[in-house]
Structure formats: structure tokens, C-alpha cells
Amino acid sequence: xxxEKWIIGTGFSRGIGYELAxxxxxxxxxxxxxxxxxxxxxxxFVWWDLLNPISDSPFPELSKSIYGKAIVGFIHCAGVMPILxxxxxxxxxxxxxxxxxxxxxxxxxxxCAEIIExxxxxxxxxxxxxxQNPPFVAHLSSLSAVDPFPNLELYGATKxxxxxxxxxxxYRFAFDELNCLSIHPGTVHTxxxxxxxxxxxxxxxxxxxxxxLINNNEMLTPQAAAENIYKFLFIDIKARESAHGxxxxxxxxxxxx
Ligand SMILES: NC(=O)c1ccc[n+]([C@@H]2O[C@H](COP(=O)([O-])OP(=O)(O)OC[C@H]3O[C@@H](n4cnc5c(N)ncnc54)[C@H](OP(=O)(O)O)[C@@H]3O)[C@@H](O)[C@H]2O)c1
Numbered sequence: 001x002x003x004e005k006w007i008i009g010t011g012f013s014r015g016i017g018y019e020l021a022x023x024x025x026x027x028x029x030x031x032x033x034x035x036x037x038x039x040x041x042x043x044x045f046v047w048w049d050l051l052n053p054i055s056d057s058p059f060p061e062l063s064k065s066i067y068g069k070a071i072v073g074f075i076h077c078a079g080v081m082p083i084l085x086x087x088x089x090x091x092x093x094x095x096x097x098x099x100x101x102x103x104x105x106x107x108x109x110x111x112c113a114e115i116i117e118x119x120x121x122x123x124x125x126x127x128x129x130x131x132q133n134p135p136f137v138a139h140l141s142s143l144s145a146v147d148p149f150p151n152l153e154l155y156g157a158t159k160x161x162x163x164x165x166x167x168x169x170x171y172r173f174a175f176d177e178l179n180c181l182s183i184h185p186g187t188v189h190t191x192x193x194x195x196x197x198x199x200x201x202x203x204x205x206x207x208x209x210x211x212x213l214i215n216n217n218e219m220l221t222p223q224a225a226a227e228n229i230y231k232f233l234f235i236d237i238k239a240r241e242s243a244h245g246x247x248x249x250x251x252x253x254x255x256x257x
Pocket of ligand 1: 140184
């Protein structure tokens with residue numbers, strides 16, 4: 001009898017994560033999804049607003065759900081783009097700007113690190129998952145973590161923080177113990193991009209760039225981005241080894257140098 005292989009993840013309700021969960025389901029993986037809204041693909045749903053502090057963590061519920069399961073990996077697909085422009089004069093707008101930076105830091109970095117540190121013992125327990133490959137932890141990073149496009153510097157700061165956390169993890173664990181992966185999916189036409197176009201000033205460089213990519217049909221679909229990520233995580237295992245602790249550009253199938 002084949003062993004059930006489990007993936008734990010966030011951000012499966014929309015965008016790239018939703019499409020990835022669909023592919024995982026099609027390939028017979030079982031899914032534990034932590035988030036605010038269900039996707040249609042999870043086998044276990046643990047409600048958690050990633051903005052909540054660790055003291056409110058649903059860890060007892062999560063640990064009951066994953067105890068004894070063969071966990072293949074964890075992937076943090078959840079993420080937000082903070083407000084991009086700060087008002088120099090309006091105190092209320094300034095306050096909202098910095099609140100949005102703090103929330104982005106929590107969702108894009110702290111919540112990911114907190115979940116990983118909590119579930120590490122379960123992932124490392126080596127419950128036979130029938131896989132030849134080492135277990136992995138991964139997050140959807142961004143090129144902005146290392147080389148931000150104008151206006152994406154502070155969003156990039158949240159992704160840099162998480163990238164450095166993954167680098168630190170890769171020093172704690174060798175590739176064949178726990179493969180630590182930061183994945184830039186490319187520029188992908190999801191709600192995140194649409195919201196920047198509709199909520200931010202049309203004068204911003206990034207808004208112009210997003211519109212240009214869409215007009216030229218050069219922006220990835222969430223389905224195409226998810227297929228690249230699936231290939232990297234589950235098929236192209238050699239690439240996984242070389243990406244341990246580094247930033248992997250899944251749209252170009254190469255490690256960032
Ligand atoms: N799109 C791009 O071009 C691009 C490029 C580079 C990197 N990325 C990264 O890829 C990841 C996915 O992006 P996307 O474009 O697919 O974004 P998206 O369509 O906006 O989806 C964001 C996901 O994050 C979840 N999320 C946000 N806030 C949450 C919270 N407080 N608690 C729980 N879940 C929360 C959302 O769940 P709800 O439905 O509950 O809101 C949703 O599932 C992000 O980390 C993003 O930074 C995207």
C-alpha cells in the first residue's frame with residue numbers, strides 16, 4: 001500500500017498558491033492548509049490569520065492534524081504587498097503606511113519562520129514518506145529580496161528578511177536533512193499585481209512596468225508559475241540541491257547569482 005504524502009502550506013486560497021494546491025491534489029498529495037479561507041483542495045484546514053501573534057497560534061490544533069503523518073514539505077505561499085507610497089504631510093496616511101509595512105513583515109516573514117520552527121520536529125521525525133528525496137521547507141520569495149524594482153524596496157525588505165532566515169536554516173541543516181528553498185516565481189498576474197495597478201498612483205515606475213508586461217502579454221499566469229514551482233520541488237531534484245539556502249528563480253529555472 002502506498003504511503004500518503006502530506007504537504008503543509010499557507011496561501012492556497014488564491015493566486016499562485018491556489019494553482020499549486022490544485023497541481024498537488026492532481027498528483028495525489030494530501031494537503032494541510034493554514035489560512036483564513038479554504039481552497040477547494042485541502043484535506044485538513046486549520047484556520048489562522050497570519051497577522052495574529054504567535055501567542056494566538058493554532059499550533060495545538062495543527063500538531064494534532066500532522067502528528068504521525070508522512071510530511072514531504074512545507075511551503076509558505078501567503079504574502080502581501082504593503083502600501084508603496086508614503087505621504088510626507090498627512091499623519092494618518094503616514095501611520096497607515098507604516099502599519100501596512102509592519103503587517104507585510106509579519107505575514108511575509110515572521111509567520112513563515114514561526115510556523116517552520118513549530119513544525120520542524122514533525123518534518124524531521126522521518127516518518128517514512130516513501131520518498132527518496134529530503135524533506136523541504138520553502139517560501140515564495142521575490143527578486144525584490146536582492147534587487148528590488150523601483151517602488152518595491154520595502155516589500156523587498158520583507159522578502160530579504162525571509163531569505164536570510166532561510167539562509168540561516170540552510171546552515172543549521174544540510175541539504176539531505178532539510179532542503180531550505182526560497183523561490184521567486186517571476187512576475188505573475190494575480191490579485192497582488194492587480195491591486196497595485198488599481199490602488200497605487202499610475203505615475204509609479206512599478207505600475208507602469210506591470211501595465212507594460214500585461215499589455216505585451218509578458219506576465220506569467222498563476223497556472224504557469226505554479227507548474228514551474230511544482231517541477232522544481234518535485235521533479236528537478238538536482239536543482240533543489242543547488243538552490244539550498246539560495247534564491248531560486250523558477251521562471252528562469254536557475255539559481256540567482
Ligand atoms: N504575483 C507576483 O508577481 C509575485 C512575484 C514575486 C513573489 N510573489 C509572492 O508569491 C506569493 C503569492 O503571491 P500571489 O501573487 O499569489 O498573491 P495573492 O493572489 O494576493 O494571494 C495571496 C495569498 O496570501 C494569503 N494571505 C494574505 N494575507 C493573509 C493573512 N493575513 N492570513 C492568511 N493568509 C493570508 C491570501 O489569503 P486570503 O485569501 O485569506 O487573503 C492568499 O492566499 C506572495 O508571497 C508574493 O509575495 C508574487
